[in-house]
Amino acid sequence: MDALKITLSEGVLTAKLSGDMDHHGVSEVRETIDENLYRAMPTVLNLDLSGVEFIDSSGLGLILGRYEKARELGTQVVISNPSKRTKKLITMTGIDKMMTIKEEVKK
Amino acid sequence: MKKQQINHVTCRFASKSQNEALARSIITGFLLPLDPDAEELADMRCAVSEAVTNCIVHAYRNGDGIITLGAKAYSDRSVKIVISDNGCGIADVEQARKPLFTTLPGEDRCGMGFSIMESFSDKLTVISHVGRGTKVTLTRRLNDRT
Numbered sequence: 650m651d652a653l654k655i656t657l658s659e660g661v662l663t664a665k666l667s668g669d670m671d672h673h674g675v676s677e678v679r680e681t682i683d684e685n686l687y688r689a690m691p692t693v694l695n696l697d698l699s700g701v702e703f704i705d706s707s708g709l710g711l712i713l714g715r716y717e718k719a720r721e722l723g724t725q726v727v728i729s730n731p732s733k734r735t736k737k738l739i740t741m742t743g744i745d746k747m748m749t750i751k752e753e754v755k756k
Numbered sequence: 757m758k759k760q761q762i763n764h765v766t767c768r769f770a771s772k773s774q775n776e777a778l779a780r781s782i783i784t785g786f787l788l789p790l791d792p793d794a795e796e797l798a799d800m801r802c803a804v805s806e807a808v809t810n811c812i813v814h815a816y817r818n819g820d821g822i823i824t825l826g827a828k829a830y831s832d833r834s835v836k837i838v839i840s841d842n843g844c845g846i847a848d849v850e851q852a853r854k855p856l857f858t859t860l861p862g863e864d865r866c867g868m869g870f871s872i873m874e875s876f877s878d879k880l881t882v883i884s885h886v887g888r889g890t891k892v893t894l895t896r897r898l899n900d901r902t
């Protein structure tokens with residue numbers, strides 16, 4: 650399974666993250682997300698966390714870092730499909746108050 | 757009845773980012789026989805990951821070094837986990853433990869590691885000496901199983 654899958658559709662750049670969002674995991678995807686963000690300059694950056702199995706402050710740092718970069722470009726950041734566990738950490742650190750969290754109904 | 761130590765483990769591993777997952781696996785393997793609930797296990801895995809990552813990125817600044825992970829389990833279902841390094845040390849521990857304090861803001865660090873460790877443990881102690889290293893001790897008592 651790829652740690653990162655990027656898709657662009659109608660101004661929405663989706664970065665689907667999978668596996669471990671720890672310091673090791675995020676260092677492998679950070680650059681690719683940023684390259685795509687600067688190239689596409691999307692209206693929305695959608696961070697799809699449905700495949701994330703583990704997250705700690707390094708993963709939260711990745712989200713916040715992209716949020717800062719996106720804001721400079723006028724891009725809105727949306728977090729989608731966090732697991733219950735991921736949501737707990739997002740809430741603990743107040744990220745849920747900065748960004749929209751979208752939970753899709755799984756078919 | 758005085759609590760007794762029922763199991764212990766000590767591991768030493770290189771300061772490499774792939775060992776963050778290794779440290780989580782070690783602590784999972786140590787805790788599983790104690791039958792923790794899913795939330796407790798996830799909390800401890802996350803706390804260990806925070807402490808080990810701090811050794812890698814702060815203590816050794818992504819260079820070579822040795823990280824020691826120790827765990828002890830007691831008869832009252834309490835667990836003590838110790839993560840230590842021989843890295844740069846922390847000058848002001850009280851300041852370092854404050855939420856949002858980080859010395860690496862440019863590297864996507866949010867200064868939440870110690871706060872997360874604190875909320876996931878009953879007690880967190882940090883002992884550090886500049887130039888000699890840091891020792892982080894987390895204790896948590898697991899819920900009784902019925």
Ligand SMILES: Nc1ncnc2c1ncn2[C@@H]1O[C@H](COP(=O)(O)OP(=O)(O)OP(=O)(O)O)[C@@H](O)[C@H]1O
Nearest residue numbers: 706810814815852858859865866867868869870890
């Ligand atoms: N083992 C260590 N050795 C040296 N300095 C440390 C160590 N652990 C923490 N620190 C110092 O304490 C500060 C706070 O640590 P904390 O884990 O709370 O935040 P962070 O690592 O900077 O960011 P985050 O954990 O959110 O990615 C660090 O910025 C660093 O200066």
Ligand SMILES: [Mg+2]
Nearest residue numbers: 806810869870
């Ligand atoms: Mg940290």
